[in-house]
Amino acid sequence: MTEARLRDQICRLGRSLFERGLTPGSSGNISLRCDDGGFLVTPTNASLGFLDPALLSRLDADGRLLSGAPPTKEVPLHGALYETRGASRAVVHLHSTHAVALSMLPEIDPGAALPPLTAYSVMKCGCVALVPYYRPGDPAVADAIKGLAGKYSSVLLANHGPVVAGDSLEAAVFAIEELEESAKLYLLLRGLNPRYLTPAQVNDLVATFGLTLPEQGDEHDATSC
Known part of the structure; x- marks a missing residue:
């Protein structure tokens, strides 16, 4: 895909996320790795609903600005995910309401922030990690992401x-949408003793779709997310 088409895709999907209320105001940011190792990134203080393809920040492989507007201050966050998940081609960060609410609950397990609610929550999001609070743009959040050692594609800040x-911008967008809906389901069902997927059902998804859950081979139960 040409860079021009990648720029258009960022703007089109960003607008879709914004128009459906998944990230308000100038919150949220998107990045996409280019074939030359550099990146396209949404600018700082830019609304995802009103992006200009020509003003997207173009960074080189070392994160230096080559053209466009200054990039989002969350570049270190994006860079940490690319560094630890080498196959990733896109990163999406939102301030979606239900996912933010989930990140604030005291009972959330940092290694498995969501139980296996639905097949698609497991298939699209895998296990979801929770990292501690850092102010927006704090470079320390990159260290927290790196501490996950690339095991998680979905993280709550x-x-x-x-x-x-x-592995594509579309895949990242679909996954973060699924994460938001799963967080909403969790909040709706909280305290109602819902029926989650069983270990056998999760294992069937893993085997059928070739999923890799972070806890497999670790001290956690592989079906806890």
């Missing part, structure tokens, strides 16, 4: 919002 890496 406490009191802030979700960030998802994908």
Whole structure:
């Protein structure tokens, strides 16, 4: 895909996210890795609903601005996901309401922020990690992401919002939308003793779709997310 088409795709999907209320005002940011190793990134203080393809920040492989407007201050967050998840081609970060609310609940397990609610929550999001609160743009959030060692494609930033890496921009957008809907389901069902997917059902998804859950081979139960 040409860079011009990638720029248009960022703007089109950003507008879709904004128009459906998934990230308000000038919140949220998107990045996409280019074939030359550089990146296209949404600018700082830009609304995802009103992006200009020509003003997207073009960075080189070392994160230096080559053209366009100054990039989002969350570049270190995006860079940490690309560094630890080498196959990722896109990263999307939102301030979606239900995912933010989920990140603030005291019972959330940092290693498995969501139980296996639905087949698609497991298939699209995998296990979801929760990292502690850092102010927006704090470079320390990159260290927290790197501490996950690339095991998670979906991460909640406490009191802030979700960030998802994908092998394409479309995949990352679909996954973060699924994460928001799964967080909404969790909040609706909280305290009602809902029926989650069983370990056998999760294992069937893993085997059928070739999923890799972070807890497999670790001390956690592989079906806890």
